[in-house]
Amino acid sequence: MKITPTRIPEVLIIEPQVFGDQRGFFFESFNQRDWEKETGLKTVFVQDNHSRSTKGVLRGLHYQIRHAQGKLVRVLVGEVFDVAVDIRRSSPTFGQWVGVKLSAENKKQLWVPAGFAHGFAVLSDEAEFLYRTTDYWAPEYERGIKWNDSTIGVDWPVDFTPLLSEKDEKGIAFIDAEVYD
Structure with a gap:
């Protein structure tokens, strides 16, 4: 796997090695040993979530103020613009964001550490x-x-009014948000 830090160094773009031919492709989407070796992180994953959305849906910006979740995310079908926002008050990148296009075609993954929306x-x-x-x-x-x-x-690359859940419509301003120390 190829690991590329973003402008917020803890947020990582992961690109797997893909093997393909006329039959299709194969790649390892996750390998604990390689993950630890390449990232230096001894991460334990406890839950997988799978969502399906239609064009124009925007989900977020979500986080858990306790039981903070690190997330390794990828797209199985289609394409999304994925965003991580640093909400760690003590961080030099507090309030900054990074975004990357993830798609079934590019097979990139994004590591969003705990402490990020x-x-x-x-x-x-x-x-x-x-x-x-x-x-x-x-x-x-x-x-x-x-x-x-x-x-x-x-800077969301959208040319539409996003479809939001009721919960996301009630999102609060960053200045009023509970954040991490």
Whole structure:
């Protein structure tokens, strides 16, 4: 696997080695030994989540204030623009974001460490999204920041009005959000 740090060094782009021919392709989407060797992280994943969304859906920016989740995310069908926002007050990159296009075609994955808010916008007609997490879902600690918060200023590459869940419509301003120390 090829590991590329983003402008926020803890957020990583992971590109697997893909073997393909006229029959199709094969790649290892995750290998614990290689993960630890290449990233230096002794990460334990406890839950896999799979979502399907149609074009125009935007999910996020989500995080859990307790039981913070690191997420290894990838797209199985379609394409999304995936975003990680640093919400660790003590971090030199506090309030900054990174975004990357993930697709079934490019097979890239994004490592979103604990301490980050996460979201994505669906760019294709549909997308299936898989995320592997380091802690269990704890709805009582789930929080959301407005996807279009001007303080953060995510430059979403969308030419449509996003379709939001009721929960995401109620996202709060970054300045008012509970964040990590």
